[in-house]
Amino acid sequence: MSIVIVGSVAYDGVTTPAGKVDRMLGGACTYISLAASYFAPTKIVGVVGDDFAQQDIDFLASRGIGLEGLERVPGKTFFWAGSYSADMNDRETLTTDLNVFADFDPRLPADYRQAPYLVLGNIQPELQQSVRAQMKAPKLVGGDTMNFWINGFRTQLLSTIRQWDFLLINDSEARLLSGESNLKRAADKIRGMGPRMLVIKRGEFGATLFHDGGYFSVPGYLLDKLSDPTGAGDCFAGGFIGYLASQGVSLAGGVSEPRTLARAVVYGSVMGSFCCEQFGVDRFRTLTRDDIEARFAEFHQFTDF
């Protein structure tokens, strides 16, 4: 069942201890859709400038991603540049040129509006809400946010996530949003704000999903080589929603099968781990579904007891 993904399509410049790339395809919407595309039909909504390269269009299309909602306007594509710390757990933003993304006003093509799954990348909460309003009757809606919106746009954010089924944030964002330092209490409080599924992304330490039936935690995958963590959280989101969509999961009928939700978290972790192995989206140029299943099996091996 198909997934609509809304968010930034960008060019990134990234410096990590493993190397430096001045300009490459990036953006939350790009990463989420690439990861999700291995599991279910995926369509994106975004905006790029007239500098957006045909080879990048071709690459997204080669993954079967629907591009009808990718608007092309005069001007430059959103550009972000950042540099990572030695352990790659922190990063400093060096450049944020919003360019054509500054006026992003997402409009869903008519045939997107029937899609059962909607993922809202980390953008202005009011824009996220306007997209939700354009959908007919989705099975599952959710997305991402960040400290900037939690601090400065709290009212809009609360009104937005009230209509969501899932929210993906990190530990510190969960504590900030809830005002609770204890993660279980923070999760209870946030789930009370709307999203019945809350995923806490913990980077190299894994992820935890809180849902109606309890919680599930998976440790992080230990990479042989970490090249570039950019997009790992978005790829987690793509694997998570991708697997849920492939299983036709809905929350309408009550509690979902906890094992299905847990597996979605593991597929999210699998996709996040692959993302880090090469710069930008490069790992997805060669990654196969067999690679994904092999790593999923590895997660069983290193967590079973």
Add this chain to the structure above:
Amino acid sequence: MSIVIVGSVAYDGVTTPAGKVDRMLGGACTYISLAASYFAPTKIVGVVGDDFAQQDIDFLASRGIGLEGLERVPGKTFFWAGSYSADMNDRETLTTDLNVFADFDPRLPADYRQAPYLVLGNIQPELQQSVRAQMKAPKLVGGDTMNFWINGFRTQLLSTIRQWDFLLINDSEARLLSGESNLKRAADKIRGMGPRMLVIKRGEFGATLFHDGGYFSVPGYLLDKLSDPTGAGDCFAGGFIGYLASQGVSLAGGVSEPRTLARAVVYGSVMGSFCCEQFGVDRFRTLTRDDIEARFAEFHQFTDF
């Protein structure tokens, strides 16, 4: 099969966001032995001053802990005081009065020397080595160390851990000891230094064990209430070695059954999680083996997929 545990027996003063206790029973040897005592016969080697309270002796004895090697000398018992950060992931040491612990020269009673399991708490590497030399033919030997010894006593430490079967340290200590930032490469390098089993303790994020057959990771247990993390790492060590001893594990015959090693890591995590629920050692005044098995089952519930 019995376990000999060597290290500090102390009084602690602890301040956390959950409260403050000026003076209570503490010390690595105390925590390790209390946790291990639920799994196997446990004997300790330590030194205390003439201020050491009879009620603390009685409490350790009530857990069946052998105290023949607990020396009592004129002077004051080791006293440590510290204060934890708001999220309890960091702490500041306020007082370290070594007192009688400054001249600690561990001597094993004759009947300790035949014990099959030996755990060396975080003390001077040369003392750890002298204890190892007093043992006849232990099945498993290992312990803990810290940045202070890694930085300042590297040669002695390397000579000490060359004779160990297991080492328990945290992420940053593993990176410091190995000079590798990638955790898998760090683990390979450290396992090449002697200890074939390396446990990386990651606090609230769980733990990872590297062994001859691969690696195993468990996420952290989410506590309803975190009172005081003091001793959690030592309780992990106690649960880990306690379970291995209860199963008669040895590395002599080649690779141990990975599932047994994995379960030892989970029992370690269980004991660490209980430790944090109350101040100091208080949780062990009421904890039962049934509580432990119930939490072990919970680990299955929140990690199975």
